[in-house]
Each structure stands twice: as C-alpha cells, then as structure tokens.
Amino acid sequence: MLRDLFINLTILVTFHYLFILVFKENFLKKEDTLLRQICKGMLSGLLGVLLMFFSIKTGPAIIDLRHIPLILTAFYGGIAQTMIAAFVVIIGRLLIEANIASSINIFSMMFIAAASFLIAERHMNHVVKMLLSITIGNVVATSLFILIVHETSFQLHSTYWIFSYxxxxxxxxxxxxxxxxxxxLNLYKFQAHYDFLTGVLNKRKFDEVLSDAFTKKLKQPYHQMSLIYLDIDYFKTINDQYGHHEGDIVLKEIGTRLIKNTRSSDYIGRIGGEEFAVFLPNCTIEKTWQIAERLRKKIADQPIYLKNGLSIHTTVSIGCAYSHGTGADIKQLPxxxxxxxxKAKESGRNQVSFSERKKDHLT
Structure with missing residues (x-):
C-alpha cells in the first residue's frame, strides 16, 4: 500500500511540474482561451486516470489519489476545467472496470469537483481551503471504501489520509x-526592457532595437526607415506647478497616446525624462510625416486629466529623420x-520639423 501511494505522490508532483513547464504562469489563469481550458482540464483528468493504474485494489473498489488533481484544477482552473477533468476521470474509471464501485465513482467525483470549486471561490486562506477540500475528498473516499468493500482497517485509512494531505x-x-x-521572471524581463511608468521601451532596450535595425540594414540596404524624437513642451513647468506626481500622470498619458497612434510594427521608447522616440521600420517619408503630425495633434488636442481633478493641455515638439535604402546614413538618424x-523647439514648439518634408514638398 505504501509503495502504491508513494508512486501516486511521485506521479502527481512530476506531472504538475511538467504542466507548469508547458503552461508557465498561464497555469493559474482561470479566464483563459477555450482551447487552453479544454487542454488543461483534459490533462488534469488524464492525470487522475493515470493514478488509478497505480491504485490499491480491494474487491470491486480501488483507492488512490485521483481526487487531488480535481481539487487543484478547481483551485486554479475554474468550473469548466474542473468539470472536464471530472468527466475524464469518470470515463477512465468506467473503462478500467465497470461495476457498482465505478458507477458510484461518477457521483463521488462530481461531488468532490463541485465542493472543491465552491470552497475555492470562498474568501479564505488558501492553505485552509486546500485542507478543507482534501478532507472532503478523504471523507468521501473512506466512506465509499467502507460501504462498498466493508474495509474498516484503521491503518489503511489513516495511511491514506496522511498521504492524501x-x-x-x-x-x-x-x-x-x-x-x-x-x-x-516575467516581471524582471519587463523591468529590464520597459519603462516602469509609461510602459514603452526603456532607453537601453530602445538603443538595442536601433542597433539591431542598423546592423540588418547594413546587410540589406534596401529597407527604408525613420526615427522620430519627441519632447514634451515646458514639462518642467508642469512639475513645478502641479508636482512630480502629476507630472508622472502626464508622462504616462503621453506614452499611452504614442502606443495608440503608431503602427504595431513601430518601436516606442522613453529615452529621457520627458523625451520619447519612435522608430519606424519600412516607413516612407510621407507616412513618417503623417504619423508625426498625428502624434502632435492627438497630444495637443486632447486634455490630460490629473489626479487632483484638474485637466491640462500640453504640447510636444517633434523632430524626424529619414534614411533611404543606401545604408550609408543610418547611424546619422539619431x-x-x-x-x-x-529646430522644432526653436521655431516655437508644438510642431514637427522634418527636413525631408521640405525636399519632397509634403503637405
């Protein structure tokens, strides 16, 4: 008995470790895609079926730790995954051997799954909820074992309860x-690559993106690209008048508007206190001008709402650089x-300065 229960324990730990390797932090996501919910539910159910192959058989009944995957699925997967797992366990038990014990197993598994889900939804300490769910599973298993095969051995049931816990x-x-x-790990990766306040790339990562793009362009010089530098006008005045906390609100809102009004293929970075940059791969002169003007207007035309209830209008000055497909001038882009x-700042701010626009007579 001890050997079989130890094998059950080993299988449980091994497979849950593998599940986490596959799903990573998504293992804890209850609101996941339908396909992932089905996969996680079926895998948990199949784990329960596998445990039954290493069960302790006494007459028509078998005893094992198949209820543990159901409980854990209820805690981390939600009702849909839990019901899928319970259904797979039930089918597996019927396929192993169809008898009165397997028929009763249908109700016991559904009861444990439902009870575990209801407990998981309660606002209680996680360990307490887990102990309560395991206890219910143990009571159900022991009760059925006594009723079906009349096994009343205290040593057997106490050992089972200990291993179950x-x-x-x-x-x-x-x-x-x-x-x-x-x-x-994902948080550290995010902090290493993104600005914590605005959500755009930090200077180090943005410079890395530019460097990689420049290297690729030198090897394949037929790709055109543009670079936009953007600076918030009179940002120091905002900080002085409203405080640095409100200034952070402005920076965050600017970052949000940059993300919303650029292409999905563009790279946005915060390269200074109030200075941002947008790298535009495979972008024509005309499109660069359109994006830059759109950014300027979206920032200037819409107010920014501060924490203190006030709203302010702010503007930005923008400088654009464009590189043709020659590859000779790419490192001059910054x-x-x-x-x-x-030039945009010297010319009165709240405007776009782009020398290529003058050459091509863009409007």
Missing part, C-alpha cells in the same frame, strides 16, 4: 512556487532627429 499540500506548494517564479527636434 501530503500529496495535496506538496503539489499546492509546487504549483504556487513555480508559477510565482515564472511571474517574477543625430538628425535630435537636430530636427531642436
């Missing part, structure tokens, strides 16, 4: 630990964009 709590720990590790930005 160990399996449930240990797998709960593995899932919590591994998924939180993936979440922290210098030219910065020069054009300076």
């Amino acid at each position: 160990i399996a449930g709590l240990f797998n709960f720990y593995v899932i919590e630990h591994q998924t939180k590790a993936y979440q922290l 210098i030219i964009a910065d020069q054009e930005l300076y």
Whole structure:
C-alpha cells in the first residue's frame, strides 16, 4: 500500500511540474482561451486516470489519489476545467472496470469537483481551503471504501489520509512556487526592457532595437526607415506647478497616446525624462510625416486629466529623420532627429520639423 501511494505522490508532483513547464504562469489563469481550458482540464483528468493504474485494489473498489488533481484544477482552473477533468476521470474509471464501485465513482467525483470549486471561490486562506477540500475528498473516499468493500482497517485509512494531505499540500506548494517564479521572471524581463511608468521601451532596450535595425540594414540596404524624437513642451513647468506626481500622470498619458497612434510594427521608447522616440521600420517619408503630425495633434488636442481633478493641455515638439535604402546614413538618424527636434523647439514648439518634408514638398 505504501509503495502504491508513494508512486501516486511521485506521479502527481512530476506531472504538475511538467504542466507548469508547458503552461508557465498561464497555469493559474482561470479566464483563459477555450482551447487552453479544454487542454488543461483534459490533462488534469488524464492525470487522475493515470493514478488509478497505480491504485490499491480491494474487491470491486480501488483507492488512490485521483481526487487531488480535481481539487487543484478547481483551485486554479475554474468550473469548466474542473468539470472536464471530472468527466475524464469518470470515463477512465468506467473503462478500467465497470461495476457498482465505478458507477458510484461518477457521483463521488462530481461531488468532490463541485465542493472543491465552491470552497475555492470562498474568501479564505488558501492553505485552509486546500485542507478543507482534501478532507472532503478523504471523507468521501473512506466512506465509499467502507460501504462498498466493508474495509474498516484503521491503518489503511489513516495511511491514506496522511498521504492524501501530503500529496495535496506538496503539489499546492509546487504549483504556487513555480508559477510565482515564472511571474517574477516575467516581471524582471519587463523591468529590464520597459519603462516602469509609461510602459514603452526603456532607453537601453530602445538603443538595442536601433542597433539591431542598423546592423540588418547594413546587410540589406534596401529597407527604408525613420526615427522620430519627441519632447514634451515646458514639462518642467508642469512639475513645478502641479508636482512630480502629476507630472508622472502626464508622462504616462503621453506614452499611452504614442502606443495608440503608431503602427504595431513601430518601436516606442522613453529615452529621457520627458523625451520619447519612435522608430519606424519600412516607413516612407510621407507616412513618417503623417504619423508625426498625428502624434502632435492627438497630444495637443486632447486634455490630460490629473489626479487632483484638474485637466491640462500640453504640447510636444517633434523632430524626424529619414534614411533611404543606401545604408550609408543610418547611424546619422539619431543625430538628425535630435537636430530636427531642436529646430522644432526653436521655431516655437508644438510642431514637427522634418527636413525631408521640405525636399519632397509634403503637405
């Protein structure tokens, strides 16, 4: 018996670890795509079926830890995944052997699944909820075992309960630990690449994107590209008048508007305190001008609402640089964009400066 229960425990830990490797932090997402919900529910159910192959058989009944995957699915997968898992376990039990015990198993599995889901939805400590769900599963399993095969051995039932608690709590720990590790890893990756305030690329990552693009263009010099530098006008005055906290609101809103009004293929970065940059791969002169003007208007025309209830209008100065497909001038893009930005500021701010526009007579 101890050997079989230990095998059950080993299988549970191994498979939940593999599940997390496949789904990563998505293992904890209850509101997932339909396909993923079906996959996670079926995998949990198949895990329960696998545990039955290493069960303890006594007469028409078998005893194992198949209820643990159901409980964990109820905690992390929601009602749909839990019902799918329970259905798979029921089918598996009927295929192993169809008898009175397997028929009763239908009701016991559905009861454990429903009870575990209801407990999981309660606002209680997670460990307490897990202990309560495992206890219900143990009571159901022990009661059926006594009723069907009249097995009243205290040693058998106490050993089963101990292994059940160990399996449930240990797998709960593995899932919590591994998924939180993936979440922290993703957070660190985000912080390494993105500006925490605005959600756009930070300067280091943006420079890396430019460097990679320049390298590719030198190898394939037929791709055109543009670079936009954008600076918030009189941002220091906003900070001085309303405070740095409200200034952060302005920066965040500017970042949001840049994301909404550029192409999905464009790269946006915050390269200074109030300075942003937009890299436009495969972008014509005409399209560069259109995007730059759209950004200027979207920022100037719509007010920004501060935390203190006030709303302010702010503007930006924009400098644009464009590179043809020759590859010879690509490393001059940041210098030219910065020069054009300076011209926009010197010319009165709230405008776009683009030397290529004058050459091509864009309107």
